[in-house]
Amino acid sequence: MVLLRLLLACAIVPLAHAADPSPAPAPLPAKLVIGHRGASALRPEHTLGSYTKAIEDGADVIEPDLVISKDGTLVVRHENEIGGTTDVASRPEFAARKTTKTIDGQAVTGWFAEDFTLAELKTLRATERIPANRPANTQYNGRYEIPTLQEVIDLARRKTAETGRTIAIYPETKHPSYFKAIGLPLEKRLVEALHANGYRGRKAPVFIQSFEPGSLKEMRIMTDLPMVQLMTSKGQPEDWRLAGDKRGYAEMATPEGLREVASYADGIGPTKEMVIPRDASKNLGTPTALVRDAHAAKLLVHPYTFRPENPFLPMNLRGSEPASPSQRGDLMAELKAYLDAGIDGFFTDDPGVGRAAMDAYGMKQ
Numbered sequence: 001m002v003l004l005r006l007l008l009a010c011a012i013v014p015l016a017h018a019a020d021p022s023p024a025p026a027p028l029p030a031k032l033v034i035g036h037r038g039a040s041a042l043r044p045e046h047t048l049g050s051y052t053k054a055i056e057d058g059a060d061v062i063e064p065d066l067v068i069s070k071d072g073t074l075v076v077r078h079e080n081e082i083g084g085t086t087d088v089a090s091r092p093e094f095a096a097r098k099t100t101k102t103i104d105g106q107a108v109t110g111w112f113a114e115d116f117t118l119a120e121l122k123t124l125r126a127t128e129r130i131p132a133n134r135p136a137n138t139q140y141n142g143r144y145e146i147p148t149l150q151e152v153i154d155l156a157r158r159k160t161a162e163t164g165r166t167i168a169i170y171p172e173t174k175h176p177s178y179f180k181a182i183g184l185p186l187e188k189r190l191v192e193a194l195h196a197n198g199y200r201g202r203k204a205p206v207f208i209q210s211f212e213p214g215s216l217k218e219m220r221i222m223t224d225l226p227m228v229q230l231m232t233s234k235g236q237p238e239d240w241r242l243a244g245d246k247r248g249y250a251e252m253a254t255p256e257g258l259r260e261v262a263s264y265a266d267g268i269g270p271t272k273e274m275v276i277p278r279d280a281s282k283n284l285g286t287p288t289a290l291v292r293d294a295h296a297a298k299l300l301v302h303p304y305t306f307r308p309e310n311p312f313l314p315m316n317l318r319g320s321e322p323a324s325p326s327q328r329g330d331l332m333a334e335l336k337a338y339l340d341a342g343i344d345g346f347f348t349d350d351p352g353v354g355r356a357a358m359d360a361y362g363m364k365q
């Protein structure tokens with residue numbers, strides 16, 4: 001474990017442009033606070049406001065999920081359906097764009113990023129996705145645009161220069177098989193954008209992530225940038241389903257499956273329950289062998305998603321009103337249990353709490 005940490009500390013060094021005379025910023029820490037969709041517990045997700053707050057609160061990494069505009073620009077949304085996180089439904093000029101599509105085998109009704117040009121997307125404003133859990137975030141409805149990947153990269157680089165801390169990015173290809181099928185593949189655009197911005201090599205401050213191994217393997221041919229295979233406790237990757245492959249994430253998470261992942265990726269991003277399941281009382285149970293098995297395959301482990309509100313916490317770490325959807329509980333205690341289980345970082349919607357937990361654990365920036 002000590003050797004692994006040393007290797008990780010040495011492996012992650014900051015982005016540097018050959019032509020950039022500014023001093024190299026600090027290396028990334030060995031264990032990472034990843035701002036999930038920014039600081040999405042405190043600002044509408046996937047906005048520059050959310051990413052800025054995440055960095056101010058101590059995130060080492062900010063996470064943009066990627067979809068694409070009609071004219072081929074990578075933009076930052078968790079879903080290509082944008083009715084849930086923007087004001088598009090209130091825009092009469094776009095009423096006729098509402099439609100139903102099949103995305104990864106599921107019928108979805110709404111407005112879709114790929115049916116809008118970038119200029120049209122830029123007229124929209126972000127809204128809070130889960131106002132019942134995050135009522136305070138609605139005060140920011142209407143303030144922020146949908147960012148492009150380039151704007152997130154620019155923010156990370158500017159904040160790296162301002163703070164002297166390396167702010168890494170963690171872009172995710174969303175629904176990559178779907179986008180390939182409609183003629184708007186994400187992979188080449190993402191790799192070219194990263195390379196054009198100076199992200200090169202296994203030590204660059206970026207982690208490319210995807211639920212679909214085919215998306216990562218395709219990019220592995222184009223780049224040696226760090227990659228992370230996402231997984232869930234149920235189901236299977238969409239590209240495996242489309243190929244008729246009967247295996248699922250359960251097989252991917254076995255020692256044999258992890259060795260296969262290690263042939264193209266540098267880490268895994270499992271659900272937090274795959275690392276520490278809940279017991280019959282919905283409290284934290286006993287850690288699984290996943291961290292040990294992943295480390296044996298030389299894979300980092302970055303579980304998701306650590307959220308401060310009661311519904312997302314183990315029962316015994318919820319606040320005084322366990323049924324409240326918006327009350328905050330003891331996220332610090334949950335994170336400590338996971339750090340004790342040996343993880344190498346975590347995706348959290350509240351990077352300020354994540355930073356405090358990491359500092360308390362003894363992992364300074």
Ligand code: G3P
Nearest residue numbers: 065172209230269304347
């Ligand atoms: O990428 C880590 C985590 O974000 C995966 O889940 O659905 O929040 O993108 P999701």
Ligand code: CA
Nearest residue numbers: 063064065172
């Ligand atoms: Ca994500």
